[in-house]
Amino acid sequence: MPGRRHGRSAACYDMVFILTVLGVVLILEGIPYFGFPGRVKQWAITLQDIPERTLRVMGLISVVAGLAMLYLIRFL
Numbered sequence: 356m357p358g359r360r361h362g363r364s365a366a367c368y369d370m371v372f373i374l375t376v377l378g379v380v381l382i383l384e385g386i387p388y389f390g391f392p393g394r395v396k397q398w399a400i401t402l403q404d405i406p407e408r409t410l411r412v413m414g415l416i417s418v419v420a421g422l423a424m425l426y427l428i429r430f431l
Contacts, residue, residue, distance in 0.1 A: 387395050
């Protein structure tokens with residue numbers, strides 16, 4: 356049947372994919388804290404000096420870049 360492999364539904368594979376991506380994100384987010392905790396603290400202090408508008412623009416650029424990447428991967 357389409358959408359089924361080894362007795363699993365498509366929804367099950369979607370959940371596995373989502374949890375896999377979440378796991379990779381947690382690994383990538385944790386590397387700086389594990390490897391360079393002092394630099395992370397310095398960066399956090401520096402972050403306070405950046406205007407909120409600049410942080411919002413940086414966040415928006417990241418979101419748009421991520422969405423564009425997902426679109427390109429999924430539909431091209």
